[in-house]
Amino acid sequence: MKNQPLRTTVIGSYPFPGWLELACQQLEKFGEKDRAELIDDAVTIAVRDQLDAGLDVITDGEQTRLDFNLSFYGFIEGIELESAPPRHFGPPAHDQRGQHKVTGELRAPRGLGAVEDFQRLQRLTQSSLAQLASPPVLKASVPGPYTLSGRLVPNRQYPDRYALTEALLPLVRAELEALVQAGCREITVDEPSMSCYAHREDPKNFVRIFNRTVEPVVGECRLSTHLCFGNYKGRAIGPRRYVPMFPAFLEMNVDEIHVEMASREFAELEILRDIAAKKDVAVGIIDVKSYFIETPAEVARRVQLCLTHAPAEKLSFAPDCGLSQTARWAARQKLTNLVAGVRQVKAGMKL
Numbered sequence: 001m002k003n004q005p006l007r008t009t010v011i012g013s014y015p016f017p018g019w020l021e022l023a024c025q026q027l028e029k030f031g032e033k034d035r036a037e038l039i040d041d042a043v044t045i046a047v048r049d050q051l052d053a054g055l056d057v058i059t060d061g062e063q064t065r066l067d068f069n070l071s072f073y074g075f076i077e078g079i080e081l082e083s084a085p086p087r088h089f090g091p092p093a094h095d096q097r098g099q100h101k102v103t104g105e106l107r108a109p110r111g112l113g114a115v116e117d118f119q120r121l122q123r124l125t126q127s128s129l130a131q132l133a134s135p136p137v138l139k140a141s142v143p144g145p146y147t148l149s150g151r152l153v154p155n156r157q158y159p160d161r162y163a164l165t166e167a168l169l170p171l172v173r174a175e176l177e178a179l180v181q182a183g184c185r186e187i188t189v190d191e192p193s194m195s196c197y198a199h200r201e202d203p204k205n206f207v208r209i210f211n212r213t214v215e216p217v218v219g220e221c222r223l224s225t226h227l228c229f230g231n232y233k234g235r236a237i238g239p240r241r242y243v244p245m246f247p248a249f250l251e252m253n254v255d256e257i258h259v260e261m262a263s264r265e266f267a268e269l270e271i272l273r274d275i276a277a278k279k280d281v282a283v284g285i286i287d288v289k290s291y292f293i294e295t296p297a298e299v300a301r302r303v304q305l306c307l308t309h310a311p312a313e314k315l316s317f318a319p320d321c322g323l324s325q326t327a328r329w330a331a332r333q334k335l336t337n338l339v340a341g342v343r344q345v346k347a348g349m350k351l
Helices: 018-024 032-051 115-130 161-181 192-197 203-217 269-276 296-307 328-349
Strands: 077-080 100-107 140-143 186-190 224-227 256-259 280-286 314-318
Touching: 018 032, 032 115, 032 328, 100 161, 115 140, 115 161, 140 161, 140 296, 161 186, 186 203, 192 203, 203 224, 256 269, 256 314, 269 280, 269 328, 280 296, 280 328, 296 314, 296 328, 314 328
Parallel strands: 140 186, 186 224, 224 256, 256 280, 280 314
Antiparallel strands: 077 100
């Protein structure tokens, strides 16, 4: 169980500042110390925005991750990154994301980088959090092996996506163990590919893969997973329905399941009741694909709607997905209004 009702949280990513976007296009001009300074500054900004909003759970904004999968591929031996995406023009979408060759055994002797990211977050927040009466929880997000396998091309050694997943599973599992050893007490294992493809694959097999991945850290930290339908360039990639995932996904060995609701006009909201019967549930009530800025009053209305399906002690509230594809000015205001709206409800309930 979480330690407070109606928590406000985030998935993981936050928009890059404009200057970081520019710097990322010419990183070869920067030295090692310059790049370390860039990252520290970007994380400091992401943390400041989250603290100003008043969130109960914060992350480093994934400011080191230029791409959700590619940033981890850089730590894995046996991958040859494609030099250019397959499509350059036309509306931006998922088919502009390249596929990458597997050239040897998949190994990560240096880990996957998430531990260093979390230690940086600890270092940069130490003085700020020490001044707060109720400091937020620091959370790390790591992609699961099935999602991580999604942009790798099978070969003779790894003939299909599931073989690639099996090779990546121990790498992710080791990273989760290392995060716990580093003092991380809240981790989201992101498997959006599982929710995107549950309609055509065996959801029970997905659950088995997931549970084997997290097995060493169950009970050692607060675990959650994020079930969404894709958000690259603000676009989904799977049918936006939770029916294919449940009840199988209720067997995922996590403390909390996050579901995307705001961009789907709260369709299938009744699933909250099923999830809350077995686990905590984080509800996406902020639409990261829309530039409509939800007011605190609208947020409060959405919270009350969720409370008709699950008790306060089982609920957390968040954006639908990570905020990396949302402009920073909008992301900042959306998080501020999320917290304000939830606090309105808590005040009325005297929580």
